[in-house]
Amino acid sequence: MCGIAGIFNLDGAPIDQESLWRMIGMLAHRGPDSAGVHVEDSVGLAHSRLSIIDLARGQQPMCNEDSSLWITFNGEIFNYVELRDELVQKGHRFATRSDTEVILHLYEEKGEDCVRYLNGQWAFAIWDNRHRRLFLSRDRLGVRPLFFTQTNKAFIFGSEIKAIFALPDVPREIDVNGLDEVFTYWCTIPPTTLFRNISELPPGHSMTVDAGGVTFRQYWDCQFESTPAVVEPGQEQAYADELLELLINATQIRLRSDVPVGAHLSGGLDSTVIATLAKRFTSTPLRTFSVTFDDAELDESSFQREVVHFLGTDHQELHCSKNQIGEVFPDVIWHTEKPVLRTAPAPMYLLSRLVRNSGYKVVVTGEGADEVLGGYDIFKETKIRRFWESQPDSALRPLLLRRLYPYLRNLQNLPDAYRKAFFHINVDSNLQPFFSHIPRWELTSKLKMFFSGATRAAITGDDGYSNIRSRLPTSYLSWDSFCQAQYLETKYLLPGYILSSQGDRMAMAHSVEGRFPFLDHRVVEFASRLSSRLKMKVLNEKYLLKRSAAGLVPPSVAKRHKQPYRAPEACSFLQPAARDYVEALLSPEQIARDGIFDARLVVKLLEKFCKGAAIGVKDNLALVGIISTQLLMHQFINHFESRASSLVAA
Amino acid sequence: MLLHDELRKFVTDSFMFGELYDGFSDGDSFLEQGIIDSTAVLELIAFLEERYAIKLQDRDLIPDNLDSVNGLARFVESRLQSH
Numbered sequence: 001m002c003g004i005a006g007i008f009n010l011d012g013a014p015i016d017q018e019s020l021w022r023m024i025g026m027l028a029h030r031g032p033d034s035a036g037v038h039v040e041d042s043v044g045l046a047h048s049r050l051s052i053i054d055l056a057r058g059q060q061p062m063c064n065e066d067s068s069l070w071i072t073f074n075g076e077i078f079n080y081v082e083l084r085d086e087l088v089q090k091g092h093r094f095a096t097r098s099d100t101e102v103i104l105h106l107y108e109e110k111g112e113d114c115v116r117y118l119n120g121q122w123a124f125a126i127w128d129n130r131h132r133r134l135f136l137s138r139d140r141l142g143v144r145p146l147f148f149t150q151t152n153k154a155f156i157f158g159s160e161i162k163a164i165f166a167l168p169d170v171p172r173e174i175d176v177n178g179l180d181e182v183f184t185y186w187c188t189i190p191p192t193t194l195f196r197n198i199s200e201l202p203p204g205h206s207m208t209v210d211a212g213g214v215t216f217r218q219y220w221d222c223q224f225e226s227t228p229a230v231v232e233p234g235q236e237q238a239y240a241d242e243l244l245e246l247l248i249n250a251t252q253i254r255l256r257s258d259v260p261v262g263a264h265l266s267g268g269l270d271s272t273v274i275a276t277l278a279k280r281f282t283s284t285p286l287r288t289f290s291v292t293f294d295d296a297e298l299d300e301s302s303f304q305r306e307v308v309h310f311l312g313t314d315h316q317e318l319h320c321s322k323n324q325i326g327e328v329f330p331d332v333i334w335h336t337e338k339p340v341l342r343t344a345p346a347p348m349y350l351l352s353r354l355v356r357n358s359g360y361k362v363v364v365t366g367e368g369a370d371e372v373l374g375g376y377d378i379f380k381e382t383k384i385r386r387f388w389e390s391q392p393d394s395a396l397r398p399l400l401l402r403r404l405y406p407y408l409r410n411l412q413n414l415p416d417a418y419r420k421a422f423f424h425i426n427v428d429s430n431l432q433p434f435f436s437h438i439p440r441w442e443l444t445s446k447l448k449m450f451f452s453g454a455t456r457a458a459i460t461g462d463d464g465y466s467n468i469r470s471r472l473p474t475s476y477l478s479w480d481s482f483c484q485a486q487y488l489e490t491k492y493l494l495p496g497y498i499l500s501s502q503g504d505r506m507a508m509a510h511s512v513e514g515r516f517p518f519l520d521h522r523v524v525e526f527a528s529r530l531s532s533r534l535k536m537k538v539l540n541e542k543y544l545l546k547r548s549a550a551g552l553v554p555p556s557v558a559k560r561h562k563q564p565y566r567a568p569e570a571c572s573f574l575q576p577a578a579r580d581y582v583e584a585l586l587s588p589e590q591i592a593r594d595g596i597f598d599a600r601l602v603v604k605l606l607e608k609f610c611k612g613a614a615i616g617v618k619d620n621l622a623l624v625g626i627i628s629t630q631l632l633m634h635q636f637i638n639h640f641e642s643r644a645s646s647l648v649a650a
Numbered sequence: 651m652l653l654h655d656e657l658r659k660f661v662t663d664s665f666m667f668g669e670l671y672d673g674f675s676d677g678d679s680f681l682e683q684g685i686i687d688s689t690a691v692l693e694l695i696a697f698l699e700e701r702y703a704i705k706l707q708d709r710d711l712i713p714d715n716l717d718s719v720n721g722l723a724r725f726v727e728s729r730l731q732s733h
Contacts, residue, residue, distance in 0.1 A: 405688075417681060417713060418681065418688075418691065418713070421681050422687060422688040443687060446684070446687075449666070449667070450667070600667075600668060601667040601668060604663060604667040604668045605667055608663070608664065608667075613664065613693075616687070616689035616690055616692075616693055617689050618687065618689065618690075
């Protein structure tokens with residue numbers, strides 16, 4: 001796990017090594033063990049290394065035998081052992097035991113199709129000197145990040161945007177369309193980012209850059225079945241067994257490492273399954289890590305301790321307070337590089353610090369199970385709303401929503417018009433493809449009322465969710481609502497928020513690599529072929545996984561209902577550690593200077609919180625979104641040089 | 651402050667953050683204007699119960715009572731008079 005960066009001077013000008021070092025200096029947190037650059041005429045590659053495999057010989061940038069190919073690579077190829085054996089049989093000679101070198105030889109063998117053979121999480125760039133072209137690729141699900149920009153003279157890329165901004169010629173401006181996307185979908189939609197002229201390579205894509213220009217190629221997408229096979233009850237166990245076999249192998253190959261591998265434990269089913277499987281293949285006691293909270297509604301420590309006792313792991317807890325969330329939030333946003341609407345990344349930032357301070361560089365986690373195997377409440381809500389929609393006048397059907405939202409105690413007595421409006425039962429036909437996500441997107445879009453007039457005027461438009469609509473696969477409309485919801489979650493929120501703002505960025509802030517067996521593409525492809533009913537039986541989420549895990553995990557964990565991971569929200573910003581910077585960033589003067597939000601409205605919102613009158617989801621999302629955006633303005637637009645120069649000097 | 655003014659101020663401060671839509675009137679439906687959502691209803695009920703020391707029953711939760719400034723004012727007045 002590492003940081004990568006590079007420059008390709010399209011005008012043929014020689015590379016300034018100092019620029020490369022400045023870029024990679026911004027990514028030292030991703031790879032503190034060593035750093036290197038390779039310069040060849042008009043191309044420069046840079047790398048900061050977190051040593052995990054072949055500690056002695058895995059330095060990068062790395063070349064093949066005749067130096068015609070050079071690579072800078074962030075990630076892990078988990079099937080590198082098998083690929084290496086096949087390549088050796090074909091006559092390839094290896095100088096190291098690293099997975100990095102496997103990519104180079106596979107590229108020699110398969111060209112740009114090499115990525116189809118990889119099982120892993122990656123972002124890399126290969127300079128192909130024979131063809132004078134740069135080949136870049138990103139893994140299928142978007143575990144590892146890759147950003148780029150193009151000026152008149154150069155193509156520039158990096159694991160994080162701050163590496164690109166390290167070059168003084170690259171302008172730093174907020175892209176209000178990226179902001180508009182975050183305040184709709186909770187994330188940007190690649191290639192858009194929060195910054196103008198900075199693009200993100202979408203997951204499952206590769207690109208080539210040469211004298212002829214830039215070419216993109218999608219090599220993978222999450223695809224569901226229009227008519228999935230009907231599974232009789234007697235066949236379910238066979239599917240559960242197949243899933244378990246896949247998960248066992250996915251976990252086993254994710255333990256390939258020359259440093260010890262730990263595990264996150266949330267107390268839920270997914271991380272418990274992964275920790276259980278990891279323990280099978282670990283000779284020393286498995287080291288596990290978890291987050292706990294004061295608030296009983298959020299805290300899962302009793303389940304965590306039960307799993308620790310059951311598995312006998314060597315466990316450490318990180319107790320996270322509201323004040324700590326407020327304290328680290330500016331650093332969290334420095335790493336997310338985009339606004340967030342929840343504080344949930346902050347405890348993950350603190351947890352990865354604990355992991356690293358405990359001497360661990362690698363953890364396996366249960367990330368991805370909810371998207372792939374149907375765990376989220378949004379899937380349940382979609383089923384209930386569809387069930388209700390088929391008989392819209394039913395008084396009983398909407399009451400199922402109380403299972404998801406216990407605070408709706410008066411749901412049965414709310415006026416019918418309210419109920420239908422709040423849960424978007426009468427969705428327009430042109431919005432039907434987004435039936436599952438309309439309630440979330442419509443609610444989030446209301447936060448744009450805080451945008452200033454200038455911001456609203458500058459947004460060029462995403463009418464009818466056109467940014468996503470235009471990218472839907474042709475078969476999308478033939479899938480059922482459940483699969484459509486899974487696609488939207490897996491394709492956008494997973495890479496755009498869960499794996500990035502809450503995942504890679506928080507872990508790598510402290511040089512920790514996350515590995516996700518549920519996101520092995522074989523598991524994802526297996527699950528996408530399944531009938532929705534096998535993933536969620538009536539309203540029993542992750543039904544097939546529960547069958548697979550029966551007997552493996554404590555029964556109480558297998559039976560418990562999914563508890564969404566949440567952290568203390570906007571109240572964290574009223575704590576002593578946050579008060580000063582919140583006051584400064586949200587002062588009417590600063591809001592007016594930055595120009596993104598309407599100062600008058602923001603003052604009212606803050607007043608509402610200070611009076612203790614803000615209890616709604618929308619107010620919480622708004623305050624977290626506004627503070628994180630103002631922090632981005634402060635750190636990336638107004639005062640970037642001061643933080644950048646201290647990092648580069650270090 | 652008059653009851654209408656107080657209720658309007660609460661709705662605009664709490665749900666619209668002081669920003670009155672052009673042409674917004676006391677008869678406008680909160681639902682149709684997109685002003686209110688499921689958590690806002692709870693906020694509204696909590697405000698009415700605390701500010702006017704009244705208790706809302708399930709039967710009170712109908713649009714006639716809750717969906718406009720005029721409706722709120724009528725409802726609160728009738729409850730205060732019946733005390």
